[in-house]
Amino acid sequence: MRPAARHLWLGLATAPVVSFFALPFLYLIAVSFKTKDDVLNGRFWPTMPTLANWPAAFDAANILGFILNSVIVSLVSGLVTIALALPSAYAVLRLKIGGKWLSDVTLSSYMAPPIVALIPLFFLLKTTGLLDTRAGLILIYGFANVPVAFWLLMPFLRRMPIEIEQAAAMDGAGPFRTLLQIVVPIIAPGIVATFIIVTVLSYNEFLFASAFTFSDATRTLPVGISLFQGDRLVNFGQMAAASLAGIAPVYLVALFMQRYLVSGLAHGGVK
Amino acid sequence: MTTFAVEVLEPAGAAGVAGRGHAFWARLARLAWIAPVLVALIVTTLYPTVFLLALAFSKSTLGKPFRGFVGIKHFATALQDPIFLAAIGRSVAYALATSLVQLALGFLIALLFTSLLKAGRFLMSLVLLPLMTPPVMVGIAWKLIFAPAGGLLNGTLITYGFISEPISFLGHPTLAWLAIGAADLWQWTPFIVILCFAALSTVPDSVHEAALMDGANGWQRFWHIKLPLVAAPLSSIYLLKLILSFKLFDLIYILTFGGPGFATTSAGFAIYRRAIEQFDVGRAAAETMIYALVIGLVTLPVVRLHQHFERREL
Numbered sequence: 001m002r003p004a005a006r007h008l009w010l011g012l013a014t015a016p017v018v019s020f021f022a023l024p025f026l027y028l029i030a031v032s033f034k035t036k037d038d039v040l041n042g043r044f045w046p047t048m049p050t051l052a053n054w055p056a057a058f059d060a061a062n063i064l065g066f067i068l069n070s071v072i073v074s075l076v077s078g079l080v081t082i083a084l085a086l087p088s089a090y091a092v093l094r095l096k097i098g099g100k101w102l103s104d105v106t107l108s109s110y111m112a113p114p115i116v117a118l119i120p121l122f123f124l125l126k127t128t129g130l131l132d133t134r135a136g137l138i139l140i141y142g143f144a145n146v147p148v149a150f151w152l153l154m155p156f157l158r159r160m161p162i163e164i165e166q167a168a169a170m171d172g173a174g175p176f177r178t179l180l181q182i183v184v185p186i187i188a189p190g191i192v193a194t195f196i197i198v199t200v201l202s203y204n205e206f207l208f209a210s211a212f213t214f215s216d217a218t219r220t221l222p223v224g225i226s227l228f229q230g231d232r233l234v235n236f237g238q239m240a241a242a243s244l245a246g247i248a249p250v251y252l253v254a255l256f257m258q259r260y261l262v263s264g265l266a267h268g269g270v271k
Numbered sequence: 272m273t274t275f276a277v278e279v280l281e282p283a284g285a286a287g288v289a290g291r292g293h294a295f296w297a298r299l300a301r302l303a304w305i306a307p308v309l310v311a312l313i314v315t316t317l318y319p320t321v322f323l324l325a326l327a328f329s330k331s332t333l334g335k336p337f338r339g340f341v342g343i344k345h346f347a348t349a350l351q352d353p354i355f356l357a358a359i360g361r362s363v364a365y366a367l368a369t370s371l372v373q374l375a376l377g378f379l380i381a382l383l384f385t386s387l388l389k390a391g392r393f394l395m396s397l398v399l400l401p402l403m404t405p406p407v408m409v410g411i412a413w414k415l416i417f418a419p420a421g422g423l424l425n426g427t428l429i430t431y432g433f434i435s436e437p438i439s440f441l442g443h444p445t446l447a448w449l450a451i452g453a454a455d456l457w458q459w460t461p462f463i464v465i466l467c468f469a470a471l472s473t474v475p476d477s478v479h480e481a482a483l484m485d486g487a488n489g490w491q492r493f494w495h496i497k498l499p500l501v502a503a504p505l506s507s508i509y510l511l512k513l514i515l516s517f518k519l520f521d522l523i524y525i526l527t528f529g530g531p532g533f534a535t536t537s538a539g540f541a542i543y544r545r546a547i548e549q550f551d552v553g554r555a556a557a558e559t560m561i562y563a564l565v566i567g568l569v570t571l572p573v574v575r576l577h578q579h580f581e582r583r584e585l
Binding site: 262 | 310423426457546562
């Protein structure tokens, strides 16, 4: 095929793909600037744009509080997950502890849908007094994301040249020191990618959060937004504004960290 | 467990002079490395399984669990409940179908992005955004699109004269599933694109060039060279999406709440309502066990297929 024709075909194929993925997001933006009457006409862009929905959404629900809860819970649980998964992944791969058995069990534990753990974890949190607390949610997410982190970290550890670690061992460094001072700096991009991914998973999680939190002091953003849409007074403009406010932190992270993310996902996903 | 113990004891045995106490501490130190993951697995997998099993055989509510043994009553009730069985059927059909559609579409988009070279890599970071969007917000965005009054889709269809009256997409059994599928496709196809893109980039250029020299045309190169080379990763991507699809919950909660009627009630959603709204935790536990068993049975052939492709590669 001639280059010009080829470009035309590629362009024709790309345009619908890009518009499809951009559409819901652009529509959310458009609706957030629509007045109540404007919403009903079913057009894409607002005919008389208004800013009123944004402050109204923040007044109608404790959006900032929800975002704060989400950010705290997801960041701390992300740290917990990495702290739990990294030494174990290293031990399985390099120190031959646990072996194939442990990695198989870890991966297969990810197969069960979260609904399986919902009721048992509810009772666990109830008995330990952690129901409706941020600490409870942090622990649950921190533990639940371990298989994902384990899986994402493994390829980065595997590609780490073993000679460097052997040299460190010759110099008398114990395995834990080797991990912290030699391995961690080298695979830092992989750790960052894994941290972002598990943090976003916690930030986005809904099922556990909806069952384990029931006061404004602990509710995370997805739960807060889901209540918002259940309200008697369904205002599309405010709903769109509130949703966008909640999406913004994740999109900022995605834009600044896209390089890490794509490589982290791509390496972890395919063997 | 036995192989694990042998491995652990080996270095202590090699040390020779080390006493029994030393071996014990060495073993403990090695165990400490994997203790965090073991604790996580116990809390999130082992304990829930044992707890659910106990619940499933007992008379239990959310407020007061374990009030007497009831045998297999909950399992019998669940297996005779047409609403629950239909929900399981819907979950399985949905997972198999959406995963297949998204794998095909994601693979095509990945091929397109590979041909676009630099621009493709830029688009890749763009399609990352749907993947990162909280599913609740994905649900809300698509709910606005499908809304009967003022929704984008109805508005567009009316403006261009395809329909005269707005359609209640989320109020129609089949259309509601298609709407959930569309939102799911929007969110998860990017993930498949990224994984397929990575799989395609592992195909060495030399293979492609050799085929070109042999006079293979574009279609032949794709069908006989590229596709077999990425068959193993594709099957693992399908497996991964299948597992993710069985977790479907948020989109149903936001878009349809299982309705109209029970038309879009998935197994997970049915169990959630049984436990959280009706507090019948015993029966919900039995239903969960049945659902987990079904997931195992459905994914097993895909696991086998993946193993088949992996063996062929060696």
